[in-house]
Amino acid sequence: MGLSVGTMIAGWDETGPGLYYVDSEGGRLKGMRFSVGSGSPYAYGVLDNGYRYDMSVEEAAELTRCSIYHATFRDGASGGVASERFESQLYVLLLSVYYVGPNGWKKLSGDDVAELHYNYYPVEQTVVEQVMAET
Incomplete structure (x- = not known):
């Protein structure tokens, strides 16, 4: 169908x-x-x-x-490009950070980029x- 998917899967x-990173064709890479x-x-x-x-x-x-902020700020397809777009507040781009550990997962934060x-x-x-x- 012409779709491209890149997914990260985390677990314990x-x-x-x-x-793991899983691509559209089912390729899987394990990494840090x-x-x-x-x-x-x-x-x-x-x-x-x-x-x-x-x-x-x-x-x-x-x-x-910090890494996701810089990706969205610098990449037009990710939501950013110039600081004027961020300061205009014309849209809200939410960033959620989760921790996955031996006892399950926990949401650590939810931020407006x-x-x-x-x-x-x-x-x-x-x-x-x-x-x-200084004064």
């Missing part, structure tokens, strides 16, 4: 955690981290820079939010703004 069994979709090169840039094997659940959730813009997009202060903030 007697052997421990499992994360994946990004799926047209914005995935942007997300991988953040993931590859910030990932550590010994991350806490909170650190991993923060890295997840436009709100994450103010956490992750670097905006440099002018000299005047810096002086004003």
Whole structure:
């Protein structure tokens, strides 16, 4: 039918955690981290820079939010492209982060990606703004 699907499947069994990428043709890859979709090169840039094997659940959730934000902000097909689109609030793009562990899954957060813009997009202060903030 011309559809393209990329899916991540996460779970836990007697052997421990499992994360798989499954494509449209049924191909399956096991891995430690994946990004799926047209914005995935942007997300991988953040993931590859910030990932550590010994991350806490909170650190991993923060890295997840940051990588998905950058994918949606930089990739037009993922919901973003320019900060003006985020600031206009013409749409709401929700991001949910889940933890999958030995006792099941738990939703950690649900965020409006436009709100994450103010956490992750670097905006440099002018000299005047810096002086004003310091006084």
